[in-house]
Amino acid sequence: MSDGIQRETTVVAKTVTRIVVPLILVTAIALLLQGHNLPGGGFIAGVLTATAFALTYIIYGLDYIQTELLDRGVDVPDGVPTALARESGTVFGIGLAIAAGGGIAAMVLGYPFLTQAVAFLEHLPVYHELEVASAFVFDLGVYFVVVGGLLTILSVVGAE
């Protein structure tokens, strides 16, 4: 996209993207937070987040993501993985580490691998009662794995 024919995207598309992307991200986070006992979870939240990136990518282009979001230079397409691909791979790995680490933490506490627990914080201002579930850690791991995985696919396939 960085060379050859470059078509400008319309102002309408750019404006809609600017409005929609934050909405997608907020929905994604909401789904991630409620995932362990309501519809939602790390997977679907990750997919939504990846669509937000995909939309930015399609409308503004890879160079925009690399320079504005990742603060990297523009890559010359020479077969080497782009900065986006490398970063996504790391996100993927971190996600796996979080999910597996959450499972191993249970072992440290003397329970089988992946054992989950839940605690209720009561008498909080505004919230009154807040449910803290350890399953969220696993969900968070899944979230990063999905975001990292999908963005890797997006950047590698997109670069071809």
Add this chain to the structure above:
Amino acid sequence: MSLSHVVIAPMLVALVTAIVTLLTRSRPTLQGGLSLLGVVGYAVAVAVLVGDVLSETVLTYQLSNWAAPFGITLVADALSAFMLVLAAVVSLAALAFSVIYVNSYGQRVSYHPLFHFMLVGVTGSFLTGDIFNLFVWFEVMLMPSYVFVVFYSGKAHTSAALKYTVLNLIGSAVMLVAIGGLYSTTGTLNMADMTRRLLAAEEYGIDPAPVLGLAALLFAVFALKAGIVPFQFWVPEAYSAAPAPITAVLAGVTKKVGVYAIIRLYFTVFAAATLPEGLGLPGLSGTSFLAFFGPVMFLMALGSIFLGGFGAVSRPDLDGVFAYSSIGQVGFIVLPLAVGATVPAVRSLAIVAALVYSLNHAIAKSLLFLVSGTVDDAVGAITFDDIGGLTGEMPVLSAGFFVGSLALIGIPPLTGFFGKLLVFQVASDATIAGGNGATLALAAALAGAILTIAYLSRAWKEGFWGETTGAVEGATATPGLVAVVVGLATLLVVVGVGFDPVYQVANAAADAALARTDYVRAVGLEVSS
């Protein structure tokens, strides 16, 4: 039930190594070191697990602390332990080989994480006590293998990978359908629970006939993974396309997961069921499920031995010979199982034979694929037209090939001798016990053994003896690669000379596979008698 993390340790070591190597991609030296350290840690974890299993028989582990049959159970008995040892030995050799063999760019492209993810899948398959979880581990194991088949990204590799992937995806879909069907007919996914229910089918209201059909469908999937005729066609291309150390793992370990699944599910779980009366199929006598699978396995084994044998005789390169040989050798593994399924008197011995043969094939065949990789690395070719006279230029490597071939043929005192011996013993004992077709099994094993001699001596004559070709002239094998080959060759001799402990473990594994009620009780379920 005391909590012992030993059961899950091998899987976790592989998983953590996979994650750590993924995160250290930008530092290749560190990544390679951690990867090696991880596989050594894996071997240690397996050794500890084996020690515990042999002193305490069956160990179980309830993932997430959910009790069986609702949660996922991991079960480590002697059978799982035997297969894990096999996996640890081959992966250790293959990874040590990879660090030298695969170029630095290749290693940076996620080679190490994928290798360890494959190991996670293999370990999970050997340990799981849940049939759906088995499906998941199969997928975990297969996904990295898809990438490895297409690793070199050439035209041939892409074509092989496409076929391999599509075929295995179809296999997975069929597997999922069969497992779903089993769930709806038996009402459970836990293997121990399924065994218990099948033992008292009427009490649980299970009709055994659909269970038999679904088990047969599932059998086709395992046969596909194990590369047994008529599901062998993906083997040669995929084995030629993958990097040599990965082919060693595919032939040595991944195939054995199919064999393991057949032993575990058909001899432990489904053998618990009985049909109300014979189904009246030709050649089917008796009411045991195994009486149905016996003849089926027998035909598949015969097909594999001959197709693999004749195929290997005419291949133009080393990898082709070894790939077809793999098909034939899996036939030798399934043959005693078929005889054991048909003749209950030799069933235990049959499983011992299949396990010992698997062990020998895993070590010997991965050795041979690593030899092929070393030759490719040094000469740049593995076709018999281009290589010749390797004994002159690479005597040590040739000696490694020689030992591996002899082990595959079955010459004492190598491990292969005992594998062949046990296969013949199963067939002859079954003949004495008056088993149908046991004489035929004996004849087939004999003919297959002769074919093995034929194709391996051809490979020796064409590749290692004869005129030194221009490509081979002056080529030297990388010492590190030769060292791995020599290590495996030494192991073949050591295991053969000190065979007794191996036999004891294989015996314990066979007993564990047939000790149905012990298996169910170990998982914490009651058996109604």
